[in-house]
Structures are given as structure tokens and as C-alpha cells.
Amino acid sequence: xSQVSDLSTSTQQLRGRRFPDDSLDQAYKDLYEKYADLVxxxxxxxxxxGARDEILVAWAQAYKQHAGARGDARLPADDLYLIATNxxxxxxxxxxxxxxxxxxxxxxxxxxxxxxxxxxxxxxxxALLTSARDRLQQALSIKPNYVEALDQLSVLFxxxxxxxxxxxxxxxxxxxxxxxxxxxxxxxxxxxxxxxPTPEAKFEIASQEKEKxxxxxxxxxxxxxxxxxxxxxxxxxxxFGLPPAMESKITELKVTVWNNMATVHLKQGKSxxxxxxxxxxxxxxxxxxxxxxxxxxAHLSLNDIDRARADLTQAQSMAPADAEITRELAMLExxxxxxxxxxxxxxxxxxxxxxxxxxxxxx
Numbered sequence: 101x102s103q104v105s106d107l108s109t110s111t112q113q114l115r116g117r118r119f120p121d122d123s124l125d126q127a128y129k130d131l132y133e134k135y136a137d138l139v140x141x142x143x144x145x146x147x148x149x150g151a152r153d154e155i156l157v158a159w160a161q162a163y164k165q166h167a168g169a170r171g172d173a174r175l176p177a178d179d180l181y182l183i184a185t186n187x188x189x190x191x192x193x194x195x196x197x198x199x200x201x202x203x204x205x206x207x208x209x210x211x212x213x214x215x216x217x218x219x220x221x222x223x224x225x226x227a228l229l230t231s232a233r234d235r236l237q238q239a240l241s242i243k244p245n246y247v248e249a250l251d252q253l254s255v256l257f258x259x260x261x262x263x264x265x266x267x268x269x270x271x272x273x274x275x276x277x278x279x280x281x282x283x284x285x286x287x288x289x290x291x292x293x294x295x296x297p298t299p300e301a302k303f304e305i306a307s308q309e310k311e312k313x314x315x316x317x318x319x320x321x322x323x324x325x326x327x328x329x330x331x332x333x334x335x336x337x338x339x340f341g342l343p344p345a346m347e348s349k350i351t352e353l354k355v356t357v358w359n360n361m362a363t364v365h366l367k368q369g370k371s372x373x374x375x376x377x378x379x380x381x382x383x384x385x386x387x388x389x390x391x392x393x394x395x396x397x398a399h400l401s402l403n404d405i406d407r408a409r410a411d412l413t414q415a416q417s418m419a420p421a422d423a424e425i426t427r428e429l430a431m432l433e434x435x436x437x438x439x440x441x442x443x444x445x446x447x448x449x450x451x452x453x454x455x456x457x458x459x460x461x462x463x
Contacts (some may be wrong), residue, residue, distance in 0.1 A: 185209060199242040203249055206235035210256065222263055229260050230342075237298065250283035265341075272338045299342045303350065306335035310357055320450055322364050329361050355385050362394050371398040389418050400428070405436050 185205045192198045213228035236253045240246055254276045261272035285291065297305065313328035336350055336357075358377045365374035375398045381391035396411030409432060416425045 110143045199239040199246060202235045202239035202242070203246070203252070206232040206239070206249075206252065206256075209235065210252070210259075213259070217259075226260060226263050229256050230255055233260075245286050247283050247286050250279045250286070254279035254283070267338060268340045271338065299339055300346075302335050303337055303342065303346065303353075306332045306339075306353060309335065310353065310360075313357070313360065317360065317364065322367060326361065326364050329357050329364070334355050351384055355381050355388065355391075359388070359390055359394070362391070362398075366394060366398060366401075367400075374398045387418065389415055391417070393422075393428070396432075397428060400432055400435065403435065403439070405432065405439065408432055409436075449451070 124185060185208050189205065192201050195201050209228050209232035213225045213232065216222075217225040217226060233256045234254060236256065237250045239249045240253070243249070257276035257279060261269050261276065264272060309328045309332035313325045315330065316322075316325035316328065333354065336354055339350060342350070358381045362374040362377040362381070365371070365377065372422045375395055375463045378391045378395040378398065381388050381396070385391070392415040394418050396415060399405075399408035399411060409429075412429050412432060413424060416422070419425060
């Protein structure tokens with residue numbers, strides 16, 4: 101293990117050099133390469149992973165310090181935090197203290213987020229803060245009473261709350277307070293308050309509620325189907341703190357549920373309610389074929405010929421061979437002809453009456 105100790109000493113010495121210097125970048129890379137070669141030759145030896153983690157943490161923290169020292173001199177291509185974070189990630193699967201590596205990775209991501217925030221790149225800062233939170237939550241899943249991780253989690257929630265407004269901001273503030281309460285309880289030797297489900301867990305529950313609704317719909321139990329669709333939306337509404345990539349999945353799930361709820365309303369003869377849901381679908385997804393077709397049917401059931409024709413014609417342009425759309429348009433034209441005939445008869449009778457009144461003026 102003397103080679104490991106030598107590398108650890110080299111890392112600490114390198115960490116003391118805080119001046120901006122391109123050669124220092126290469127020094128860090130060279131040091132890690134030497135260590136990586138050592139690890140490769142020591143695979144599987146007892147105690148090796150612990151020593152590796154110790155050096156890796158020191159190396160990553162030193163790399164972070166160097167990045168901070170460079171300040172505005174940093175170039176986007178440097179990505180110092182990313183290199184160090186990736187090295188930590190590679191080590192986690194075989195680490196005896198993975199929670200520590202997650203924490204250090206979170207710290208690196210937080211540092212870079214603050215750099216981005218300082219340079220007015222708020223969207224990048226927010227994405228980095230979300231990644232940092234994910235690392236802390238992984239650390240806490242391994243070591244639930246990790247007070248330092250809870251403290252840092254509170255800080256991250258506070259930083260993200262400052263990037264938001266309204267109800268979303270309040271949600272992040274509440275999460276920060278929850279993390280602080282947990283940390284304080286652990287310090288006091290008390291049982292930590294029970295944490296509610298994470299945003300990811302809530303999304304999964306919402307998806308399950310949608311599936312339950314679909315099952316009840318298939319069996320014809322529309323009331324229970326609607327109950328579970330509403331439950332799904334309750335979990336989704338006000339759901340914050342998910343990675344940006346999840347936002348599209350939330351919208352997609354809402355669109356599916358609104359569409360399904362509209363179908364239930366149509367079966368129940370509640371065309372106005374169906375149109376309300378389909379308006380939401382088409383606001384989020386203007387080219388949604390099912391929503392256009394169903395809203396066209398709903399308008400037609402209310403004898404709103406013009407709106408029905410607009411929706412069904414657009415739907416047919418998207419799916420010219422769809423027999424169901426063709427049948428609905430044919431029904432629309434028959435209704436339109438019947439309405440025209442009724443209106444024609446109404447006007448004919450009105451003009452006849454007007455003619456009779458002129459021929460027989462009142463005395």
C-alpha cells in the first residue's frame with residue numbers, strides 16, 4: 101500500500117497549489133492516471149477499494165478547489181467538475197462507502213451550479229442543482245442518518261426555490277425545511293420525521309393510478325375509472341423537483357389522462373365536460389389526433405356543426421384512411437343538411453306569414 105500512500109501525499113500536495121495554471125490541469129490528470137494504473141493491478145485485494153475511495157475523494161476535492169481558483173479564467177471546454185464527477189461515478193459500484201462518493205459528487209455539482217448562477221446561466225444552474233440533489237438522495241438511501249447530506253439537501257432546495265416563483269417556490273421551501281427538521285432530529289437523538297414520497301415516487305404512483313383507471317374503464321365501471329384518473333392528476337398537479345427530462349413525461353401522462361377522461365364523459369353523454377378536457381389536451385398537444393376526433397364528436401353531439409367540421413376535417417387531413425373519421429364526417433354532413441332543410445322551411449313559413457300580413461293589414 102506504499103504506492104497508494106505516495107499517491108495520497110501527492111494529491112494533498114497538489115491540492116495546495118491554488119494559482120490558475122494550465123499545467124496544473126495536466127498535473128491532476130497525470131496523477132489520476134498513475135492511480136488508475138495502480139488500481140488496475142490491485143483489483144480484488146482486500147482494502148484496496150477503501151484506499152482508492154480515500155484518494156479519489158481527496159483528488160476530486162482538490163480538483164474542485166483548482167477549478168474555483170481559476171474563476172473567470174476557466175474555459176467551457178475545461179469541464180473540471182464533470183471530469184471529477186465522472187471519476188467518482190465510476191468508483192461507486194465497487195465502493196465500500198458509496199454514500200461518501202455520492203456526497204462529494206453532489207458537492208462538485210453544487211459548486212459548478214453556483215458558478216453558472218453567478219454567470220446568469222440559471223437554467224444550467226438549476227439542472228446542476230437537480231443532479232446534485234439526486235446524488236444526495238442516493239447517499240441518503242444508503243445511509244439514512246447522514247446529517248451532512250441532509251444539511252446540504254436543505255441548501256440545494258433553498259437555492260432552487262430562489263429560481264422559482266409562486267406555488268412551485270413554496271414547494272421547494274417546504275422541502276428545505278423538511279430536510280432541516282430531519283437533520284435536527286437526528287442530532288438530538290430523536291426519531292427523524294418521516295419523509296413523504298419523492299417526486300419520482302409520486303410520478304410512479306400517478307402512473308399506477310392511470311393504469312387502474314384504464315382497467316376499470318375496460319370493465320365498464322366508469323365511475324371508478326374516473327376516480328383513479330382524478331387521483332392520477334392529483335399526484336401530478338403541483339409535482340415539482342423532477343429533472344427537466346421528466347417534465348415532458350408529466351405532460352405526456354396528463355395528456356393521456358385528459359383524453360381518457362374525455363372518453364368517459366362522452367360515454368356518459370356529458371359532451372361539455374368532454375370538450376373541457378379535450379381543450380386541455382390540444383393546448384398541450386395541438387396535433388393530437390384522438391383529441392381532435394373526440395372533440396369533433398362532442399361538438400357534433402351538441403349540434404355545433406361548424407366547430408365539429410373544423411375538428412373532424414383537421415383529423416381527416418392527418419389520417420385520410422381512418423374509416424371512423426370518415427363515418428363521423430358523413431354523419432356531420434347529414435346533420436348539416438337536415439339543419440339547412442329545417443332552416444329553409446322556417447324561413448319559408450316566416451315569409452309566407454309576412455306576405456299574408458301585408459295582404460290583410462290590420463284595421
